[in-house]
Every structure is written in C-alpha cells, then in structure tokens.
Amino acid sequence: MEKNTPSPIQKESIMLTINGTVHRLEVEVWTTLLDLLRERLKLTGTKKGCDQGQCGACTVLLDGQRINSCLTLAVMHDGSEITTIEGLAQNGKLNPVQQAFIDRDAFQCGYCTPGQICSAIGLIQEGKAKTKAEVRELMSGNLCRCGAYTHITEVVLEALERSRT
Amino acid sequence: MAATKNGEARNRVDGYQKVTGQAKYAGEWQPPGLLHGVVLNSTIAKGKILHIETEKALQLDGVLQVFTHENRPPLAHYDKSYQDLDAPPGTPFRPLFDNKILFNMQPIALVVAESLELARYAASLVTVNYEKKQHEVDFEKQLQHAFIPKDYKAVAPPEPWGSPAEAYHDAKHRLSATYTHPSQHHHPMEPHASTVLWEENGRITVYDKIQGALNSQKYLMGVFGLAQEDVRVLSPFVGGAFGSGLRPQYQLFLATMAALELRCSVRVVLSRPQMFSFGHRPKTHQRFSLAASEDGQLQAMIQEVYGETSRFEDYSENVISWPLVLYNCANASLSYKLVGLDVYTPLDMRAPGGASGIFALECAMDELAYQVGMNPLDFRLKNYAEKDQFEDKPFSSKELRECFRQGAEKFGWKNRPNQPRTMQEGHELIGWGLANGAWEANQKPAHAKAVLAVDGKLTVSSATADIGTGTYTIMSQVAAETMGLELEQVTFKLGDSSLPKAPLEGGSATASSVGSAVREACRQLGKKLLELAQEVDGSPLKDIPFWEVEMEAGQLRLKKDPTKAMALTDILHQNQKDSLAATIDSQPSEEQDNYAIYSHSAVFVEVRVDEALGTVRVSRMVNAIAGGRILNPKTAKSQILGGMVWGVGMALEEESVMDTHYGRFINHDLAGYHIPVNADLQELDVIFVEEEDDIVNPIGAKGLGEVGNVAVAPAIVNAIFHATGKRFRDLPVTVDKILENDEV
Numbered sequence: 088m089e090k091n092t093p094s095p096i097q098k099e100s101i102m103l104t105i106n107g108t109v110h111r112l113e114v115e116v117w118t119t120l121l122d123l124l125r126e127r128l129k130l131t132g133t134k135k136g137c138d139q140g141q142c143g144a145c146t147v148l149l150d151g152q153r154i155n156s157c158l159t160l161a162v163m164h165d166g167s168e169i170t171t172i173e174g175l176a177q178n179g180k181l182n183p184v185q186q187a188f189i190d191r192d193a194f195q196c197g198y199c200t201p202g203q204i205c206s207a208i209g210l211i212q213e214g215k216a217k218t219k220a221e222v223r224e225l226m227s228g229n230l231c232r233c234g235a236y237t238h239i240t241e242v243v244l245e246a247l248e249r250s251r252t
Numbered sequence: 253m254a255a256t257k258n259g260e261a262r263n264r265v266d267g268y269q270k271v272t273g274q275a276k277y278a279g280e281w282q283p284p285g286l287l288h289g290v291v292l293n294s295t296i297a298k299g300k301i302l303h304i305e306t307e308k309a310l311q312l313d314g315v316l317q318v319f320t321h322e323n324r325p326p327l328a329h330y331d332k333s334y335q336d337l338d339a340p341p342g343t344p345f346r347p348l349f350d351n352k353i354l355f356n357m358q359p360i361a362l363v364v365a366e367s368l369e370l371a372r373y374a375a376s377l378v379t380v381n382y383e384k385k386q387h388e389v390d391f392e393k394q395l396q397h398a399f400i401p402k403d404y405k406a407v408a409p410p411e412p413w414g415s416p417a418e419a420y421h422d423a424k425h426r427l428s429a430t431y432t433h434p435s436q437h438h439h440p441m442e443p444h445a446s447t448v449l450w451e452e453n454g455r456i457t458v459y460d461k462i463q464g465a466l467n468s469q470k471y472l473m474g475v476f477g478l479a480q481e482d483v484r485v486l487s488p489f490v491g492g493a494f495g496s497g498l499r500p501q502y503q504l505f506l507a508t509m510a511a512l513e514l515r516c517s518v519r520v521v522l523s524r525p526q527m528f529s530f531g532h533r534p535k536t537h538q539r540f541s542l543a544a545s546e547d548g549q550l551q552a553m554i555q556e557v558y559g560e561t562s563r564f565e566d567y568s569e570n571v572i573s574w575p576l577v578l579y580n581c582a583n584a585s586l587s588y589k590l591v592g593l594d595v596y597t598p599l600d601m602r603a604p605g606g607a608s609g610i611f612a613l614e615c616a617m618d619e620l621a622y623q624v625g626m627n628p629l630d631f632r633l634k635n636y637a638e639k640d641q642f643e644d645k646p647f648s649s650k651e652l653r654e655c656f657r658q659g660a661e662k663f664g665w666k667n668r669p670n671q672p673r674t675m676q677e678g679h680e681l682i683g684w685g686l687a688n689g690a691w692e693a694n695q696k697p698a699h700a701k702a703v704l705a706v707d708g709k710l711t712v713s714s715a716t717a718d719i720g721t722g723t724y725t726i727m728s729q730v731a732a733e734t735m736g737l738e739l740e741q742v743t744f745k746l747g748d749s750s751l752p753k754a755p756l757e758g759g760s761a762t763a764s765s766v767g768s769a770v771r772e773a774c775r776q777l778g779k780k781l782l783e784l785a786q787e788v789d790g791s792p793l794k795d796i797p798f799w800e801v802e803m804e805a806g807q808l809r810l811k812k813d814p815t816k817a818m819a820l821t822d823i824l825h826q827n828q829k830d831s832l833a834a835t836i837d838s839q840p841s842e843e844q845d846n847y848a849i850y851s852h853s854a855v856f857v858e859v860r861v862d863e864a865l866g867t868v869r870v871s872r873m874v875n876a877i878a879g880g881r882i883l884n885p886k887t888a889k890s891q892i893l894g895g896m897v898w899g900v901g902m903a904l905e906e907e908s909v910m911d912t913h914y915g916r917f918i919n920h921d922l923a924g925y926h927i928p929v930n931a932d933l934q935e936l937d938v939i940f941v942e943e944e945d946d947i948v949n950p951i952g953a954k955g956l957g958e959v960g961n962v963a964v965a966p967a968i969v970n971a972i973f974h975a976t977g978k979r980f981r982d983l984p985v986t987v988d989k990i991l992e993n994d995e996v
C-alpha cells in the first residue's frame with residue numbers, strides 16, 4: 088500500500104547516564120523511560136507490570152530516587168543519571184540487598200523483584216522508614232502477586248539495620 | 253522405598269538471574285527486525301462486527317498490517333484443532349475467526365508496526381461498527397436457567413449418600429445459608445506475552461507465557477497446521493501465572509499468525525486491562541444445608557453449587573468433593589450446575605474449586621459449630637474424616653490432626669473465649685478464627701532425561717515449567733540427592749517443548765509427578781553406570797546387583813562396604829565415554845488407585861476490625877501444613893506464604909466487578925482490582941508437620957501450590973465473626989459490608 092502519512096511523532100536528542108555509561112540518544116517524544124530501557128537499550132531487567140503506575144515493577148533509581156519509569160517520558164530526563172537492576176552489582180559482586188533477596192527467598196517468579204530491589208534501595212536512601220510497619224507501608228507501591236512480602240520486609244529491615252551501623 | 257527426611261533448605265538455583273535482571277521472560281526477547289503487535293478488543297459483549305475501518309492506521313509509515321477476521325489467513329476449521337490440553341468441553345474460542353462477538357473485550361484486530369508506540373497509536377485510529385445484541389452477564393438473573401452440563405471438566409456430582417433431606421429435617425441443629433464470591437482474575441505480575449522468532453526456513457521458535465510449553469506447541473500445530481519440527485515453544489521463565497498460563501492465550505495465536513503471514517518476528521504483549529479479557533475464577537453461589545445432632549455429630553451435608561461459565565465452553569471445577577474429603581457424614585448430597593453468561597470461559601485459578609468450595613464449607617461448619625455450642629476446633633475434630641468418603645478410599649497419609657495440634661499451640665488457640673465479640677483493644681475488635689483444607693496430591697505420568705558428562709556435571713530435563721514454584725531448584729535437588737552429587741553439579745532444564753514430556757505445571761502436581769520422573773531417570777542412569785562399571789577390568793563392583801549399591805559423594809559404591817567404590821566420572825572415562833544418558837517414562841503406581849491422596853492444612857487467624865471505619869486487618873496467621881516430604885523447606889515456605897497472601901486477597905479484596913449494562917468487567921486495572929500489598933500482611937507463620945507417605949510417589953512429596961491457600965479465606969471470615977458477632981457470607985468482605993451489616 089502507498090504510505091502517505093509519516094509517523095506523527097518528533098524526536099529529541101538527550102543524554103542519559105545509565106548504570107554509569109553515557110548514552111546520547113535520539114528519542115521519540117512519546118517513548119516512556121521504561122520502553123526506552125526495555126525496547127531500545129535492551130535493559131529488560133526493569134519490568135513492565137501495568138504501564139500505568141500501579142504496580143512498581145518498573146521501579147528504577149533516577150538521580151538516586153526511586154520512580155516508576157512507566158510514568159515518565161524519556162525526553163524529560165536529559166542529563167539524568169539512572170540506575171537499573173543491571174547496574175547494582177559492582178565488579179560481579181551483588182549489592183547486599185540483591186544477595187539478601189536470594190538468601191531470604193524474597194521472591195518466587197522474580198518478575199516484581201528488580202522493582203522491589205530498586206525500591207528497597209531507594210527507600211533505604213530516603214531514610215524515612217524506621218519501623219516494620221513503615222517499611223510495609225512504604226514498600227506497598229511494589230506489588231508482588233507471588234506474595235513474597237514477608238521476606239521482602241525482612242530483607243529491607245535487615246538492610247536498614249546495616250545502613251545505620 | 254520412599255525417602256523420608258525433608259530436603260535441605262537451599263537458595264533458588266535461578267536466584268542470581270532473577271535478582272540481576274538477567275532472567276528473560278516471554279516478552280523480552282529481541283530478535284532482529286522484531287515487529288510489535290497491539291491487540292484491539294471489542295467494546296460490546298454480544299453481536300457482530302459490521303465493519304472495521306483500518307485505512308487510517310494502515311496509511312501510517314511503519315505500520316505493516318492490521319489483521320482482522322476479514323484478512324486473516326485460512327485457519328483450521330474443527331474444534332479439535334483449537335482444543336488445548338486444558339480445554340473444557342465445548343467449542344474453544346477462535347480469535348479473528350468471524351465477525352461474531354461472544355464476550356466483551358474479545359480480541360478483534362491486531363495492529364502490527366515497527367515500534368510499540370506506533371502500533372499503539374495506530375490501534376487508536378481503527379474504528380469499529382457493531383450490530384449489538386442483548387447480552388446476559390447478570391449471574392443472579394441467569395441462575396434460574398442454570399443447567400447440568402453434558403460433561404464435567406473436573407468431578408461430576410455423585411449419587412447422594414443416605415437420606416440427606418430427611419436427616420436434615422430430623423436433626424437437632426440445622427444451618428442453611430448461601431455463600432458467594434465474585435469472579436476474580438489471576439493477575440500474574442508479568443502480563444501475558446508471546447515473542448515469535450521467525451526463521452527463513454519458515455520454522456518458528458516461540459517464547460510464550462505458558463505453564464507447559466507442550467500445550468502451546470500442540471495448539472499452534474493444530475490451529476496453523478504446523479508440523480512438530482516447525483514449531484518449538486520455550487518458556488524458561490514465567491512471571492507468575494496461577495493458572496492463567498494453563499491454556500494458550502490469544503496473544504500466542506495473534507503473534508504467531510502475524511509472524512507467519514508477514515514472515516517476520518513478532519511480539520504481542522497484553523496490557524494490564526487486557527488481562528481481564530480472558531479466563532477468570534468463576535463466580536459461585538453455594539447453598540449449604542448442614543445438620544448436626546445435639547452432641548455435634550454431623551447428620552446431613554447438602555451442598556448446591558452454581559458456577560459461572562461462558563456460552564461456548566462448559567467450564568467446571570472441583571467445588572463439591574470437599575465436604576466428604578474433610579468430614580464424615582452418613583447423609584450427603586452434592587450438586588453443581590452451571591450458569592451460562594456472555595463472558596469468556598472461566599479458567600483454573602489458584603486452587604480452582606478448592607478455594608471456592610472450602611471457603612463455603614468452612615464458613616458453614618463454623619456457623620454450625622456455634623449453633624451446637626462447640627468450639628469450632630472441637631467440632632471439626634469430632635467430625636474428622638478417617639477415610640475419604642467421597643471416593644470411599646483410605647488416605648495414603650493424613651496428619652491433619654497434627655496440623656490442628658501444632659497450629660493451635662503456636663497460635664495460642666486455647667486462650668480463645670468461644671463467645672464472639674469479647675476481645676477488644678482500643679478501637680479494634682479482635683477475633684480468632686480457623687478453618688481446615690485439603691488438596692489433591694496425585695502423581696501424573698511424566699518423562700525425564702538425565703545425562704551425566706565426563707566432567708561430572710549432570711543435566712536433567714523435562715518439559716515442565718517454573719512459574720515461581722521453585723521447580724528448577726527442587727528438581728536439581730532431587731537429582732543431586734539421587735545421584736549423590738552436589739547441587740552445584742546439577743543443571744535442570746525445563747520450559748522447552750523439545751524436552752521429554754511433562755504434564756501441565758499446575759494443581760500442585762509438579763513436585764510429585766516430575767520429581768518422581770527425575771528420581772527414576774537418575775536411578776536408571778545409576779543402573780547403566782553400574783553396568784559400565786562392571787565392564788571395567790578389575791571392577792570392585794563385579795556381579796553386584798543395583799540394590800546393593802548406592803550413589804554417594806560422586807561415587808557408585810557398595811552399601812555395606814563403601815570402600816568398594818568407583819567415581820561416576822571414572823566409570824565414563826574408563827569406558828571412553830563423554831557422557832551417558834537415561835530417559836524415563838514414569839507412571840504412578842497402581843497401588844495409588846486404592847488410596848485417596850491429599851495434602852492438608854489447618855489455618856488460624858487473628859483479625860482486628862474497626863467497626864467505625866469498616867476496616868479489617870489480618871494481624872496474625874498460622875498455617876500448619878501436612879504436605880508429605882518437604883523437598884526444600886525454604887522455597888516450600890515461600891509457596892505457602894504466597895497462598896496465605898492469596899487468601900487475604902480472596903477474603904477481603906479481590907473482585908472483578910461486572911458492569912451488567914456494558915457486559916464488561918469495569919474495574920479493569922490494578923487500581924480498581926485490589927490485590928494484597930505489603931502493608932496488608934503482618935505476622936505470618938508456616939508450620940510443616942511431619943508426614944511420611946510411601947504411597948503418594950517415590951519421593952514422598954505432595955506439592956504445595958494450593959494447600960497453603962484453600963483454608964485461609966474462610967479462616968479470616970470466621971475470625972471476623974468472632975470479632976464482631978456478625979456473619980459475612982459474600983466475599984470479599986470489604987469496608988462497605990462491615991459498615992452495613994448490622995445483623996448480629
């Protein structure tokens with residue numbers, strides 16, 4: 088068929104530092120940060136559970152803060168620094184939170200796990216959660232249908248403990 | 253002889269991949285030139301499509317095709333070709349087959365484009381004209397047309413026992429009440445997805461979200477007339493499923509059709525709202541009439557079930573066997589009718605039938621216990637089933653009494669005042685409730701292959717799945733243990749249609765079925781190794797029968813004299829072999845037919861109810877499980893905890909709300925459909941009681957996916973009664989119901 092309508096969307100140049108690597112990218116302005124990571128950069132460790140900001144599977148650290156990457160457009164973050172699940176291990180050594188997820192069996196299917204881990208690390212950095220009840224409340228943006236919450240809470244409490252000492 | 257002691261608590265062997273983001277799920281494979289498909293769904297529930305206007309979408313640069321019923325390729329015609337391994341009796345739904353609309357959100361078009369965003373945008377430009385017909389989606393209204401299906405997918409209601417109506421009438425204590433729960437959706441965190449890798453020779457490799465790669469393969473062969481060697485299905489990682497992956501879903505059909513037609517690789521991922529457009533747990537109405545004698549002996553049990561189904565398939569599940577699996581009663585009748593609606597066919601969802609049936613049964617038993625004036629625990633023990641009356645067989649093992657004992661002790665049940673509405677702290681009424689449950693633990697036929705390489709690495713495989721259940725890990729453990737190797741030396745492969753056949757991964761059958769096959773394959777390999785060992789000159793194992801040797805510490809050795817040994821790798825070396833393989837087709841023993849094989853659970857719950865706010869908090873739960881031998885206490889505990897979380901969802905939160913006007917589930921996202929979040933769970937305790945069973949299967953394990961769930965919802969509801977003195981018979985018990993209910 089004769090195509091006569093070009094794609095309606097324009098592109099913008101941005102620069103992102105992702106897991107320590109600088110990327111200069113031409114991105115379509117309708118691309119979410121999540122789709123940029125997953126589809127374009129093949130960083131599929133960040134998950135898409137709803138694409139609507141309702142599940143937390145897409146949580147990444149943006150300039151150190153946990154955000155839902157499905158709820159934000161990539162073009163809005165020119166110059167930002169992003170850490171995804173793929174960027175947490177240093178020199179082949181897992182981040183202690185990652186290791187604790189394995190040791191405490193804080194997942195089953197693993198699909199919510201990258202989001203839980205990024206969220207946990209973000210939460211610890213925020214320094215808001217002190218008690219078990221606060222951890223549960225402040226981790227409630229990350230759904231886990233497998234129901235690993237009990238162990239996730241233990242991991243976060245343990246990490247909080249570690250961060251205080 | 254069955255292995256007896258529990259397995260070791262080990263970390264998941266796939267844990268590293270999962271915490272680093274390396275585990276790849278069905279929608280994450282990116283072959284070169286990948287195209288993206290976005291599905292368009294109907295906005296009416298019944299009628300036909302008059303016209304689909306696709307021109308505007310097709311005009312866009314980068315849009316390759318819009319598939320509809322008008323331009324789809326020729327497809328198989330017979331029902332049989334569409335029937336997958338989990339299909340209920342009836343005529344399976346065929347995507348894009350013709351212009352008829354059978355349910356709301358029916359897939360009616362697939363837009364294929366070079367990028368996801370473009371496909372989504374193009375889909376928004378497609379317009380559809382319908383001729384609407386009056387749909388019927390109102391379960392309550394359609395109850396009067398309930399029917400008895402020609403075939404039951406699960407268990408058909410048997411003839412009554414004794415004279416239930418008379419016994420009910422004559423008994424001292426009687427209860428008759430109706431219990432309901434709404435439709436619910438599975439909502440695995442990973443949405444359903446299929447990536448089809450198209451190869452130049454016309455063959456396809458498909459990454460599908462499925463609980464059995466063989467099922468998707470069979471389906472694609474049937475529908476598209478493909479030969480077995482032309483389609484390979486893989487599902488190495490599945491982001492949860494809970495039954496939603498038992499049947500191939502429509503994204504598999506659409507992605508494959510597009511790939512074959514466009515001769516390109518195609519991926520289709522469903523959106524979260526589209527996760528409401530296929531199977532769900534069917535809504536049920538259950539009328540229970542229970543009667544007991546003055547001293548609390550059950551006299552009659554009458555269960556009448558009405559369950560939802562679609563217009564094109566008769567879906568039924570095992571809602572009705574539970575009264576006679578769990579209790580002992582001379583007079584009983586069980587019936588189950590279906591209510592046909594203009595919806596998609598329901599689908600097995602975690603503990604299908606058990607979750608529904610045991611909820612109603614256990615709430616009714618609690619009510620009757622109060623009429624009799626007994627503690628609900630004593631009442632259950634008084635009517636404890638020593639054998640399975642439903643099938644008239646003895647249990648292969650049943651440590652439910654021990655579950656009650658250990659659970660009650662851990663929970664502190666003996667301090668519970670039987671009188672409801674007697675415990676309070678601040679604004680909150682406190683209630684303690686319990687329920688018990690069971691789940692079938694039958695072994696199914698399964699195949700497995702074990703290959704030992706000369707470097708000492710063992711690879712075992714079977715076409716089963718790991719949907720988070722720990723299959724990779726426990727199968728590796730079973731293999732390591734059988735072969736006397738370290739866990740690190742073993743790799744287990746699954747999720748691949750080219751591997752030895754396994755049953756669908758569901759109904760808690762995998763540990764038992766595939767586990768037995770893995771063990772047998774390893775033992776078979778051991779026998780072959782012994783034969784080879786005996787061919788070696790000066791073999792220390794000459795003329796020794798297999799039953800006199802053991803595989804330990806990487807060696808084959810004489811049981812009574814372990815110094816007579818040969819290293820497994822040596823055996824291969826000395827015979828100039830790189831590897832040795834054994835394949836097994838494992839069948840349940842005939843002896844199993846003579847037994848009722850079930851796992852059991854007893855659940856104790858504390859709730860805190862704020863009547864002014866209508867809130868219910870589940871503050872404490874103890875779940876005591878008799879599940880045979882526990883292969884890995886660590887992953888096993890996670891499975892039970894998951895089941896408990898699901899119980900909270902069923903009791904208090906989950907409801908797919910049908911808008912009868914539009915004929916559509918109206919709360920179709922995770923903001924509208926509530927599943928438990930972290931803050932909804934507090935103290936959860938799991939106890940595995942010891943249970944030996946050498947009949948269930950050679951490994952003595954019973955499977956745990958469902959038994960941890962079935963009794964949780966009724967225990968919560970019973971605890972709410974104990975807190976408030978009010979009965980809630982319609983799930984979920986949400987804020988509005990607590991605020992409204994003033995019947996004491």
Ligand code: FES
Binds near residue numbers: 136142145156158
């Ligand atoms: S995918 Fe972003 S919140 Fe669910």
Ligand code: FES
Binds near residue numbers: 232491
């Ligand atoms: S581990 Fe499966 S959703 Fe959390």
